Amino acid sequence: MAILYDYRARTADGQQKAGQIEADYEQEALLKLQERGLVVVHLEPSRDISTYLTRSSTGKVTLIAQAVTLKDLAIMSRQFAVLYGAGVSILQSLRTVVRQTQNARLRDLLQQVATMVEAGQGMGESMKRYPAVFPPLLYNMVAAGEIAGSLEEVLNRAATHFEREYDMEQRIRAALNYPKMVVSAMILVGGFLVAFVVPRFADIFTMLGVKLPLPTRILLGMGAFMERFWWVLALIAFAAYISLKFYAKTKKGQITMDSLALRYPIFGDITKKKIVSRFCRSLATLSKSGVPIIPALALVRQTLGNSVFSDALRPAQDAVRMGQGVAAQLEKTGYFPPLVVQMVAVGEETGSFDQMLEKASEFLDAEISSTTDNIAQLLEPIVIGVLAIVVTFIILAIVMPMFDTFRLIG
16 A cells, blocks of 8 residues: 655755655655665655545545544554553554554554554654644654553553543534524524515515615615625635635734634633643643653644644743743743642642643543533523524514504505
8 A cells, every 4th residue: 555755855966856756665665766866865755645635445546535533543542552452463453453443544544554663663653654643642652652661551541632632522512503503593594584575575565655764775785785796795705714714824824813712702711721621631641651741841732723822832841941840831821720730830749740730631621511511501692682683673674664554554
């Protein structure tokens, strides 16, 4: 099962050359390039291909690869830990997990990892070749577990970590279902009234010689505009969406979007707690797996999913490298709740750093769960208020001309 590699090389006469080559593993790609008389300067799996394409075991390339979820990673880690713990070798465990994996993309990349392991590379180092699928947290834990001889324990910790992350994501998504459904229903009903109901009443009122009030004229204008220029609105919405996507990929756009995510009413607080919980849980997991505190902090910063938070932790990472305590640096960021800072400080003083980080994560997860369970009640006044304004406006647009009609008839 081949994979594409990006390479940069020099020819015999010193010319620079770049391109892609297909091979089963890195060493084979290197040998193929050397056979062409090239001196390889840089060689790595093509990230574009590993991110957007997947080559199945039948050799077929799919344009949109199947997403690898936290649940997939949790199941994979747990299966491997069980097999390896039962005395099965790393290579044979990988091959067995490949056969049991349902996700096509993950299955194919695990096969690539197995091929590299068979060629003599470490499992963690092999996973590192595919950062779009295997997160830094996982492949660094695996590498540390291979060195320390605790691979089974490490993979069980990774599985627990991914399971908790997945559970939290599902809770937050479920909490958002209510407002999404209400807003969608409001848009559909409002659009139906503006497009079909109000114009029928307006025709009747015009025939009776009733002067239409301002709310009715506004709704009619909106309906006429949408009927004639709906394609313009769709084009503007599409252009805005694409522009926002591109802007979010820039450094400035990423900072802006991440900053806004921390300031949203209700959801901003949930986002902060989720990131702090992820920080505590990831740092505890890496620390327990034998990763030293300084590289662990650097890795955790990559897993937070928010550039503002990550940048705020950079001075903390540098200060810890200089020998200062973790808790004091977390407090300086302004993002960590006092209780979490205190728990981390106690952990540093008592030698129970990992345990206190886990307790802090569990505490925050409980708070997030409580908030998400009650999010419908928190959002209900806002949703009802907006809904009342929209419905009142539409009713006025229909009822006000009726009163004028009754006066004319009377």
